[in-house]
Amino acid sequence: MGYTLIYSQVTEYIPYLLAGAWISLQIVILAFSAGMFFGLILASIRTFGNLTLRRTVIFYVTFFTNTPQLVQIYFLFFALPEIGILLSPFVAVLIGMTLNAAAYMCEIQRAGFLSIRQNELDAARTMSFSIVQQVRFVILPHIMKVLFPPLSNHYILMTLGTSMAAIFGVEELTGRAFNINAETFRSVEIFSITALVYIIITFIATLLLAIIGKYFFKAKIRIIQ
Amino acid sequence: MQQIKISESHAYYGDLHVLNNVSLSIDKGEIISIIGPSGSGKSSLLKLLVGLLLPKSGTISISNKIIDYTNKAHLNYARNKTAIVFQQFNLFENMNVLKNVCIAPYKIQKRNKEEVEEQAIKLLDKVGLKNKLNSYPDELSGGQQQRVAIARALCLNPEILLLDEITSALDPELVKEVLDTIRVLASEGMTMLIVSHEMVFVKELSNKVVFMDEGAIVDFDTPQNIFESPKHFRIADFVSKILK
Amino acid sequence: MDRLIQELPSFLSIWNIIFLLKAMGVTFLLSLIGCLVGFSLGTLLAIFRKTKSALLIPLRILIVIYTEIFRRIPFLVSLLLIFYIFQIGKITDSLFIIAIVTVCLIATAFISEIVRSGLESVSQTQWDAAKAMNFSYYETLKEVIFPQAWKVIFPPAFSFFILFIKDTALASQIGVMELTFAGKVLNNKGFSPILVFGTVLILYFILSFPLDRFGKYMERKYATN
Numbered sequence: 155m156g157y158t159l160i161y162s163q164v165t166e167y168i169p170y171l172l173a174g175a176w177i178s179l180q181i182v183i184l185a186f187s188a189g190m191f192f193g194l195i196l197a198s199i200r201t202f203g204n205l206t207l208r209r210t211v212i213f214y215v216t217f218f219t220n221t222p223q224l225v226q227i228y229f230l231f232f233a234l235p236e237i238g239i240l241l242s243p244f245v246a247v248l249i250g251m252t253l254n255a256a257a258y259m260c261e262i263q264r265a266g267f268l269s270i271r272q273n274e275l276d277a278a279r280t281m282s283f284s285i286v287q288q289v290r291f292v293i294l295p296h297i298m299k300v301l302f303p304p305l306s307n308h309y310i311l312m313t314l315g316t317s318m319a320a321i322f323g324v325e326e327l328t329g330r331a332f333n334i335n336a337e338t339f340r341s342v343e344i345f346s347i348t349a350l351v352y353i354i355i356t357f358i359a360t361l362l363l364a365i366i367g368k369y370f371f372k373a374k375i376r377i378i379q
Numbered sequence: 380m381q382q383i384k385i386s387e388s389h390a391y392y393g394d395l396h397v398l399n400n401v402s403l404s405i406d407k408g409e410i411i412s413i414i415g416p417s418g419s420g421k422s423s424l425l426k427l428l429v430g431l432l433l434p435k436s437g438t439i440s441i442s443n444k445i446i447d448y449t450n451k452a453h454l455n456y457a458r459n460k461t462a463i464v465f466q467q468f469n470l471f472e473n474m475n476v477l478k479n480v481c482i483a484p485y486k487i488q489k490r491n492k493e494e495v496e497e498q499a500i501k502l503l504d505k506v507g508l509k510n511k512l513n514s515y516p517d518e519l520s521g522g523q524q525q526r527v528a529i530a531r532a533l534c535l536n537p538e539i540l541l542l543d544e545i546t547s548a549l550d551p552e553l554v555k556e557v558l559d560t561i562r563v564l565a566s567e568g569m570t571m572l573i574v575s576h577e578m579v580f581v582k583e584l585s586n587k588v589v590f591m592d593e594g595a596i597v598d599f600d601t602p603q604n605i606f607e608s609p610k611h612f613r614i615a616d617f618v619s620k621i622l623k
Numbered sequence: 624m625d626r627l628i629q630e631l632p633s634f635l636s637i638w639n640i641i642f643l644l645k646a647m648g649v650t651f652l653l654s655l656i657g658c659l660v661g662f663s664l665g666t667l668l669a670i671f672r673k674t675k676s677a678l679l680i681p682l683r684i685l686i687v688i689y690t691e692i693f694r695r696i697p698f699l700v701s702l703l704l705i706f707y708i709f710q711i712g713k714i715t716d717s718l719f720i721i722a723i724v725t726v727c728l729i730a731t732a733f734i735s736e737i738v739r740s741g742l743e744s745v746s747q748t749q750w751d752a753a754k755a756m757n758f759s760y761y762e763t764l765k766e767v768i769f770p771q772a773w774k775v776i777f778p779p780a781f782s783f784f785i786l787f788i789k790d791t792a793l794a795s796q797i798g799v800m801e802l803t804f805a806g807k808v809l810n811n812k813g814f815s816p817i818l819v820f821g822t823v824l825i826l827y828f829i830l831s832f833p834l835d836r837f838g839k840y841m842e843r844k845y846a847t848n
Contacts, residue, residue, distance in 0.1 A: 220831040221824045222792035225803055229824060232816035236626070317697035321796060328700060341707035349696045349704055356695040429755045458757040469752035473770035482766060483756040535756065 164343045167334045174330035175351055178316040181326060185248055186309055189255025196260035201267050211260065218257035224318050226250050231322055243322040251315065258308055266301040306363040310356055327351060381443065382407045382539060382570055388437030390427055397423040399594035405572065410565055412581040413574045415591035416617060421574040425541045429463050430454050462537035466544040468524040470516040476503065477512040480531045502530040506560050522553030529560055542573045578621050582606060590614050626815050634814050646805035647826055653726050653801060654788045661730025662780065668731065669738035670764060693732035698793045701725050706797050722794040733783055741776035742768055774845050781838045788831055802826060
């Protein structure tokens with residue numbers, strides 16, 4: 155076979171690799187937050203807007219959820235310069251992930267809106283809750299509980315999705331793995347370590363989200379069974 | 380002939396000591412009712428006999444054969460001699476009534492298909508559901524489902540019938556049809572172990588009554604003695620509350 | 624804009640159209656084979672994972688590790704890892720086979736979770752009744768549990784298939800001639816990226832959207848049954 159696994163040759167690069175994880179984290183937090191914000195706006199338009207606006211949002215969401223995020227970013231990165239907009243790789247990835255996330259989160263949050271049961275609102279109203287109190291004590295807690303699992307799940311998916319940024323030269327976790335690979339050619343070692351880092355990151359994220367969910371939103375998500 | 384003999388058996392659900400030094404013997408053809416407060420271990424006693432609950436210690440024998448519930452052959456033997464009807468009917472949701480009754484005799488007992496179907500139809504007629512052969516469980520009322528469950532148990536040709544609170548999950552107006560079915564079976568000489576809260580029924584039908592409390596058998600006597608001259612305070616207290 | 628109109632005829636040449644359609648076929652094939660294998664193996668894994676015998680504990684642990692790992696690594700990283708392992712082990716030169724293996728490994732992990740959820744959704748009372756009548760574990764699964772679990776398994780499994788079509792876009796990174804790679808080829812040939820990637824996006828949409836609608840239609844049908 156002529157190839158032996160030599161992990162020692164790559165250990166010096168590990169700090170560099172892990173620093174890339176920090177960049178991945180930045181990307182996902184920015185894209186997730188922006189995505190949730192825009193997704194909320196889209197969900198509101200979709201639920202309360204007039205027919206034309208609703209149709210536009212439906213078109214947007216359908217388009218972005220039926221096409222791959224990678225190609226969406228390719229389009230932003232290569233096609234926009236044609237009309238004069240030059241984006242750095244980092245920004246292109248960020249915008250691409252945000253646009254994509256907004257579409258999915260629109261659907262997730264819309265499900266949250268729709269899950270408010272009329273009887274809960276009636277009960278609150280008969281107990282003379284004001285609108286603000288209704289929102290605070292009935293609607294919000296209920297929505298948070300319903301939304302927390304799917305949103306957490308999507309967050310994890312997006313964390314894994316940041317690896318696409320490497321294709322555009324962004325030096326996040328996978329991108330740095332590419333670089334180290336180019337220098338040392340210890341491919342299997344590098345990518346297995348990278349895989350391990352992703353596993354650990356997502357594990358920690360799932361754990362933290364489970365804890366947050368349990369204590370703040372009384373929502374339950376599974377870690378492993 | 381002694382058909383069931385349980386000696387000094389203990390059983391646990393995790394840390395919970397559900398059966399505490401239980402001893403009981405039942406003769407062929409006897410109808411024994413088990414009564415007692417919730418959580419006293421009545422259902423656990425039945426589950427012990429069909430191998431849904433494993434004993435930690437003690438011996439159990441059915442038709443004079445000692446059963447080791449960890450032994451596959453013994454387990455088969457025990458499950459062939461007994462049949463259990465559950466409180467929640469537990470009909471198979473994906474099969475119609477006829478298939479529910481036929482499937483175990485056909486697939487597990489490996490009997491002849493035509494013979495099983497013939498018997499199934501006879502039994503379903505007996506419980507008054509001959510016109511529901513092709514219905515699915517979710518199309519039937521609780522009482523009807525429970526009667527199918529009884530037919531299903533009988534189609535296994537058991538020597539001993541175990542009934543675990545079979546009327547407890549039913550609306551009151553549906554209870555009578557199920558109890559009537561059991562009365563018919565009783566008159567035909569089937570050995571039965573019945574867990575029930577229906578005290579009038581228990582008093583009318585049983586040869587003997589077992590009173591259980593906190594996993595132990597407190598008394599085992601005729602219905603007259605248990606209800607009219609109970610030997611223990613616990614029994615007197617329970618009976619007076621139930622029969623109010 | 625003028626460039627687009629100028630290029631359109633040469634872009635829509637017969638060769639290009641056939642090229643893109645073939646690439647679409649590869650994309651579809653990758654996801655289909657991945658999901659079919661994923662479903663078969665995933666079901667097997669789910670069945671073995673729910674066994675209770677002490678003898679099979681090592682197998683159950685292996686299955687848990689496998690499913691947790693492959694669901695927590697980005698598609699891209701899995702792909703590269705398998706790619707380099709195969710390259711170094713001189714197992715095969717075919718990029719398509721490497722992609723298929725990766726795709727199957729990932730799909731199996733995800734689908735086994737879906738199947739497992741489905742099996743767990745069937746009430747314990749069904750197991751009890753079967754057990755009391757002396758059904759074996761496998762007989763119970765075959766006659767009672769699976770027929771009922773199927774309703775719960777099919778919708779998310781089909782959703783996953785549709786999602787997976789988009790994930791295959793990453794196979795482009797190891798040079799598999801699927802749709803995204805075809806886009807890159809045409810882009811490198813000098814066609815306008817707006818035209819190229821726009822078309823690729825539309826083609827993905829054409830693949831994904833009808834399946835999505837079919838899935839939603841089936842979901843409604845199953846729900847009312």
